[in-house]
Amino acid sequence: MKIVALVVGATGIAGRGVSQELLEGGATVYGLSRKPEGLTPGVHHVAADLTKSESVNQAVAGLKPTHVYLTTWSRQANEEENIRVNAGAVRTLLAAVAPVRSVVHVALVTGLKHYLGPFDAYVKAGVMPPMPVREEQPRLDIPNFYYAQEDEVYAAAARDGFTWSVHRPHTIIGKAIGNAMNMGSTLAACAAICKETGRKFKFPGSAAQWNGLSDMTDSRVLGKQLVWASTHDVAKNEAFNIVNGDIFRWNWMWPRLAKWFGVEWEGFSGEIAPLETQMAGDASVWKRIVEKHGLVEPDLARVASAWHTDLDLGRPIEVMTDMAASRKRGFTVYQNTEEAFHSLFAQLRAEKVIP
Numbered sequence: 364m365k366i367v368a369l370v371v372g373a374t375g376i377a378g379r380g381v382s383q384e385l386l387e388g389g390a391t392v393y394g395l396s397r398k399p400e401g402l403t404p405g406v407h408h409v410a411a412d413l414t415k416s417e418s419v420n421q422a423v424a425g426l427k428p429t430h431v432y433l434t435t436w437s438r439q440a441n442e443e444e445n446i447r448v449n450a451g452a453v454r455t456l457l458a459a460v461a462p463v464r465s466v467v468h469v470a471l472v473t474g475l476k477h478y479l480g481p482f483d484a485y486v487k488a489g490v491m492p493p494m495p496v497r498e499e500q501p502r503l504d505i506p507n508f509y510y511a512q513e514d515e516v517y518a519a520a521a522r523d524g525f526t527w528s529v530h531r532p533h534t535i536i537g538k539a540i541g542n543a544m545n546m547g548s549t550l551a552a553c554a555a556i557c558k559e560t561g562r563k564f565k566f567p568g569s570a571a572q573w574n575g576l577s578d579m580t581d582s583r584v585l586g587k588q589l590v591w592a593s594t595h596d597v598a599k600n601e602a603f604n605i606v607n608g609d610i611f612r613w614n615w616m617w618p619r620l621a622k623w624f625g626v627e628w629e630g631f632s633g634e635i636a637p638l639e640t641q642m643a644g645d646a647s648v649w650k651r652i653v654e655k656h657g658l659v660e661p662d663l664a665r666v667a668s669a670w671h672t673d674l675d676l677g678r679p680i681e682v683m684t685d686m687a688a689s690r691k692r693g694f695t696v697y698q699n700t701e702e703a704f705h706s707l708f709a710q711l712r713a714e715k716v717i718p
């Protein structure tokens with residue numbers, strides 16, 4: 364079957380990963396977002412605001428997508444608002460494509476907050492899941508926009524007769540500028556600033572994260588799982604965790620990242636040292652670096668999302684991800700995580716985002 368894909372959130376870190384994978388497989392790809400900046404070349408832009416039904420209805424009129432990839436979210440002040448806005452976006456989009464009856468599969472990207480709890484209650488007392496997190500673990504008894512988005516997909520699937528898959532990545536490594544959560548480009552910008560100022564590249568997180576085991580998700584691996592699940596019967600109507608397939612400790616990874624940038628590093632030294640504090644006065648340093656090296660993005664806040672890196676690396680427990688559900692069904696893609704970072708850094712350098 365020739366895939367006509369609608370990637371919702373196509374300019375984001377997850378959306379770009381699946382867009383690339385779909386294009387390489389020969390699909391026709393439509394990418395929905397408000398702005399076209401950052402769209403993967405070859406993707407047809409569909410401009411719409413998911414918070415406005417008329418905007419979405421107009422934008423998708425005339426499209427006959429066979430596969431829909433929901434890779435969008437928008438951060439709100441609290442989880443109640445996250446649920447209203449992000450479940451609303453899923454409901455609006457699936458209602459807009461329903462009348463043409465062309466959709467055979469909908470894949471939804473959520474994440475490990477499914478197990479760790481939403482931002483309002485992130486790995487706090489009462490939300491300490493056993494590790495590794497496994498697909499069959501029940502939902503936490505706490506409101507979560509991921510659950511609300513899943514429920515919208517399940518309801519629309521029952522109404523419209525398409526199959527679905529849910530994908531839960533750990534922290535994603537990939538390129539996106541101006542997006543909400545990007546650890547790879549945050550660390551790259553931080554290291555570039557350390558190099559410029561002579562500051563040490565200091566691990567911002569907790570003892571548990573420094574010493575414990577961890578894993579991550581390359582956006583290309585996520586993209587491959589989305590395409591696999593949406594095109595294989597064995598994967599229909601299932602939820603899948605998705606990580607690279609290796610495990611590491613930050614006390615092993617951090618010096619390697621520092622070496623790539625040629626900066627001195629410092630590990631966990633007794634207390635958390637948030638990047639938000641470390642980088643608080645760096646906007647002007649970044650502007651200087653951008654001018655000196657002729658870089659493309661002068662606004663540090665569009666390259667670095669310190670709050671999110673702090674949240675992930677500050678977790679009081681180690682976090683690992685079991686891949687049983689897709690491995691048992693034949694999804695065997697592997698990506699070395701150190702190489703995923705290096706490949707992103709090389710891309711950011713080649714595209715003049717970092718020096």
Ligand SMILES: NC(=O)c1ccc[n+]([C@@H]2O[C@H](COP(=O)([O-])OP(=O)(O)OC[C@H]3O[C@@H](n4cnc5c(N)ncnc54)[C@H](OP(=O)(O)O)[C@@H]3O)[C@@H](O)[C@H]2O)c1
Binds near residue numbers: 373375396435539546
């Ligand atoms: N980033 C990570 O490390 C990570 C890790 C695990 C799980 N996740 C999950 O993965 C999912 C996708 O997140 P992401 O990080 O890939 O997102 P992202 O990089 O922030 O991208 C969001 C995308 O959605 C679009 N968008 C946002 N608001 C919109 C609106 N009102 N109307 C239309 N388009 C809108 C954005 O483009 P415009 O702004 O131009 O509209 C962009 O294309 C989320 O559930 C997230 O929680 C992310």
